[in-house]
Amino acid sequence: MATTNLTEATLSTDAVLDLARDVLRIEAREVAALAARLDERFARAVELMLQCEGRVVVSGMGKSGHVGRKISATLASTGTPSFFMHPAEASHGDLGMITGQDVVLALSNSGESGELLAIVPQIKRMGAKLISITGNPASELAKEADVHLDASVSQEACPLGLAPTASTTAALALGDALAVALLDARGFSAEDFARAHPGGALGRRLLVHVCDVMRQGSEIPRVVRGAGLSHALLEMSRKGLGMTAIVDDAGRPVGIFTDGDLRRAFENGVNVATTQVDAVMHGDPQTIAPHRLAVEAVELMENRKINGLLVVDEQRVLVGALNMHDLLRAKVV
Numbered sequence: 143m144a145t146t147n148l149t150e151a152t153l154s155t156d157a158v159l160d161l162a163r164d165v166l167r168i169e170a171r172e173v174a175a176l177a178a179r180l181d182e183r184f185a186r187a188v189e190l191m192l193q194c195e196g197r198v199v200v201s202g203m204g205k206s207g208h209v210g211r212k213i214s215a216t217l218a219s220t221g222t223p224s225f226f227m228h229p230a231e232a233s234h235g236d237l238g239m240i241t242g243q244d245v246v247l248a249l250s251n252s253g254e255s256g257e258l259l260a261i262v263p264q265i266k267r268m269g270a271k272l273i274s275i276t277g278n279p280a281s282e283l284a285k286e287a288d289v290h291l292d293a294s295v296s297q298e299a300c301p302l303g304l305a306p307t308a309s310t311t312a313a314l315a316l317g318d319a320l321a322v323a324l325l326d327a328r329g330f331s332a333e334d335f336a337r338a339h340p341g342g343a344l345g346r347r348l349l350v351h352v353c354d355v356m357r358q359g360s361e362i363p364r365v366v367r368g369a370g371l372s373h374a375l376l377e378m379s380r381k382g383l384g385m386t387a388i389v390d391d392a393g394r395p396v397g398i399f400t401d402g403d404l405r406r407a408f409e410n411g412v413n414v415a416t417t418q419v420d421a422v423m424h425g426d427p428q429t430i431a432p433h434r435l436a437v438e439a440v441e442l443m444e445n446r447k448i449n450g451l452l453v454v455d456e457q458r459v460l461v462g463a464l465n466m467h468d469l470l471r472a473k474v475v
Contacts, residue, residue, distance in 0.1 A: 350436040449465050
């Protein structure tokens with residue numbers, strides 16, 4: 143059997159790009175058309191979901207099911223408890239996951255999905271509210287819903303007009319609009335989002351504080367004002383932060399001495415054995431409070447072009463120290 147040699151195929155780059163651009167234009171146009179159709183029914187859907195004392199149960203078959211899973215995940219991560227229920231499995235026991243306190247969000251482009259329509263009577267009997275997203279406002283699912291949201295499209299992006307493309311994009315965008323409207327209504331913050339994503343980069347950036355990563359107690363490199371430079375070097379070597387704080391009798395930092403300061407001191411011929419650290423330290427060192435976000439420490443160090451920070455409390459007493467390596471280990475950077 144003869145096979146096609148892909149290297150000899152006469153595939154036109156221009157034709158591929160033209161088709162891809164058409165797909166994006168069609169989908170963008172259909173999503174934009176949703177904005178003009180939004181009315182009080184959308185607000186009512188948001189109100190039902192906001193008042194829901196249970197969960198928002200999202201359901202859909204086929205491609206609508208895939209879209210529904212994403213909508214459910216977005217809802218759950220933005221402050222609206224939600225899970226996905228497969229409509230075919232619902233008829234075989236999974237319907238028991240729904241309670242009368244829930245809101246069911248059903249997706250079907252045709253609005254005639256048999257698996258969804260089969261469970262609608264049970265959903266209504268339980269007392270759960272039903273919101274539908276369909277591409278057919280005259281469909282059975284649209285008629286049975288407490289609130290129907292019209293996600294119809296005038297054209298699929300598929301050249302054959304068969305594969306769900308613009309229709310699934312429109313449904314997904316409408317689901318995102320619901321999630322964002324609910325997020326705003328709940329006063330959901332970036333910190334709330336981070337708490338739902340503790341394992342992600344955003345969670346680390348918004349949940350890790352300076353006190354979580356700083357060196358404390360005996361790990362803090364420090365010498366008192368008037369100490370010899372040789373003593374400061376030993377302290378830097380023992381603590382391994384590439385710096386040491388110089389503190390007054392009350393424990394407040396009055397200066398800092400770093401590896402860079404040491405190099406400059408050698409270049410200037412400073413006598414390590416006879417010089418006090420006060421003569422070569424930087425006065426008025428950069429500090430940060432322990433309750434500040436670790437990402438703020440990163441920004442401060444980057445802006446000041448320094449590799450370490452001293453941490454002080456409200457009385458300006460030294461309580462910690464950290465460098466960029468500590469932040470890297472905490473995966474804040």
